[in-house]
Amino acid sequence: MAPANQEEEVRLLGKWPSPFSNRIVLALKLKGVSYKYSEENLANKSDDLLKYNPVYKKVPVLVHNGNPIAESLVILEYIDETWTNNSFLSQDPYERALARFWSKTLDDKILPAIWNACWSDEKGREKAVEEALEALNILENEIKDKKFFGGETIGLVDITANFIGYWVEILQEIAGLELLTIEKFPKVFKWSQEFINHPVIKEGLPPRDELLAFFKASASKK
Amino acid sequence: MATNDLKLLGGWFSPFACRVQIALSIKGLDYENIVENLNSKSDLLLQSNPTYKKIPVLIHGDKTICESAIIVQYIDEVWKNNATSSILPSNAYAKAIARFWVSYIDDKFFNSLRYGLFAQDDESKKKYFDELEEVLLKLEEVFNKLSEGKGFFGGEKIGFIDIALGCYLSWLKVKEKFTGTKMFDEAKNPGLVKWAEAFSAHPAVKGILPETDKLVEYAIAMAQGLAAAATAAPK
Numbered sequence: 001m002a003p004a005n006q007e008e009e010v011r012l013l014g015k016w017p018s019p020f021s022n023r024i025v026l027a028l029k030l031k032g033v034s035y036k037y038s039e040e041n042l043a044n045k046s047d048d049l050l051k052y053n054p055v056y057k058k059v060p061v062l063v064h065n066g067n068p069i070a071e072s073l074v075i076l077e078y079i080d081e082t083w084t085n086n087s088f089l090s091q092d093p094y095e096r097a098l099a100r101f102w103s104k105t106l107d108d109k110i111l112p113a114i115w116n117a118c119w120s121d122e123k124g125r126e127k128a129v130e131e132a133l134e135a136l137n138i139l140e141n142e143i144k145d146k147k148f149f150g151g152e153t154i155g156l157v158d159i160t161a162n163f164i165g166y167w168v169e170i171l172q173e174i175a176g177l178e179l180l181t182i183e184k185f186p187k188v189f190k191w192s193q194e195f196i197n198h199p200v201i202k203e204g205l206p207p208r209d210e211l212l213a214f215f216k217a218s219a220s221k222k
Numbered sequence: 223m224a225t226n227d228l229k230l231l232g233g234w235f236s237p238f239a240c241r242v243q244i245a246l247s248i249k250g251l252d253y254e255n256i257v258e259n260l261n262s263k264s265d266l267l268l269q270s271n272p273t274y275k276k277i278p279v280l281i282h283g284d285k286t287i288c289e290s291a292i293i294v295q296y297i298d299e300v301w302k303n304n305a306t307s308s309i310l311p312s313n314a315y316a317k318a319i320a321r322f323w324v325s326y327i328d329d330k331f332f333n334s335l336r337y338g339l340f341a342q343d344d345e346s347k348k349k350y351f352d353e354l355e356e357v358l359l360k361l362e363e364v365f366n367k368l369s370e371g372k373g374f375f376g377g378e379k380i381g382f383i384d385i386a387l388g389c390y391l392s393w394l395k396v397k398e399k400f401t402g403t404k405m406f407d408e409a410k411n412p413g414l415v416k417w418a419e420a421f422s423a424h425p426a427v428k429g430i431l432p433e434t435d436k437l438v439e440y441a442i443a444m445a446q447g448l449a450a451a452a453t454a455a456p457k
Contacts, residue, residue, distance in 0.1 A: 067315055074321045081314040093299035097287045
């Protein structure tokens with residue numbers, strides 16, 4: 001048994017506008033785990049970041065009792081296995097496989113398509129938008145009539161889809177595009193509203209006006 | 223009769239399908255092995271993996287599982303059996319480390335190998351193969367740390383990282399034939415050299431990795447196909 005004065009030390013190295021970093025914030029909030037947060041400046045990386053993620057030098061990085069873990073999907077599974085309350089991954093191997101598949105598909109296919117469309121120039125715009133709409137259609141077919149991708153409660157896929165639930169609305173406004181709308185993708189849109197209004201998720205998302213200002217500033221630099 | 227009602231949609235040429243075969247072999251499971259022709263995909267494949275239309279796909283009764291690393295974890299979790307056949311470690315942190323390195327291998331290692339092999343010009347080839355060398359130096363470090371003096375990344379027995387990286391060995395041998403240089407530099411990667419021998423000789427692996435000559439033929443045909451598509455495709 002751990003000595004009474006041993007504190008569980010949980011640290012998160014992150015970047016507040018990053019959806020990947022935010023996934024970990026949401027997961028730790030869902031578990032009610034307290035942690036120390038360090039905001040990283042990727043133009044001037046801290047010694048800690050270089051020490052804890054020498055391979056990629058990126059955020060997020062979770063450090064638990066001095067042990068670092070990088071890559072948001074790897075961190076999310078670690079969190080769910082380590083703090084077993086409010087589980088966001090089923091114990092059933094098939095449900096887990098499906099959740100892992102959709103999280104990977106979000107990261108490999110869906111997020112990049114939407115991101116590219118939002119930052120596309122005149123030349124590539126039409127094709128990029130077409131791909132983004134195809135990507136959203138994949139999600140529309142997958143969410144069906146479920147409240148969350150995880151069913152009645154927030155699951156791994158919902159957390160991984162935070163970009164879809166919250167970031168897309170802001171980015172498409174800046175880009176002057178209509179990608180995720182209630183008319184085009186009613187089910188994903190409905191899911192996004194459930195997601196951002198969830199009591200715990202709501203507290204974990206960065207403020208909309210700050211996020212909008214941050215990405216507007218990025219857009220003007222291009 | 224496949225008593226476990228298992229079907230694998232795969233291909234002898236695919237390192238990803240091999241991973242699933244090795245995992246099934248470790249667990250001692252019978253399955254129906256269906257070899258797909260990627261130039262003429264079966265209806266079953268297109269229906270089972272509509273998102274990517276890729277192999278491998280594991281069909282277990284009425285369940286369909288895609289993506290090799292996900293399939294391997296599924297197999298490990300369903301057939302928990304005993305400690306000697308477990309593929310992922312039981313400790314949460316060790317699991318996270320294994321998953322991290324498999325993700326790294328599928329990103330950095332895979333991309334530098336495949337782009338290097340099929341690059342159209344010498345400059346690109348050199349760039350990717352130089353990157354591959356850096357990756358192998360990193361993996362040598364990882365091997366030394368995780369194996370703790372034993373034969374595999376998983377320690378005494380083959381684990382998730384071994385299976386993920388090991389299935390690329392046949393394609394590394396193709397690179398050897400194409401470039402004339404050994405797949406591992408014995409001075410820089412002595413650990414990986416020994417590991418590759420041990421992996422290839424492992425009872426669960428024997429007979430699954432394709433023969434080099436056969437794969438070389440396949441790779442040449444692939445390269446020709448890619449070159450033809452590149453000249454034909456409208457830009």
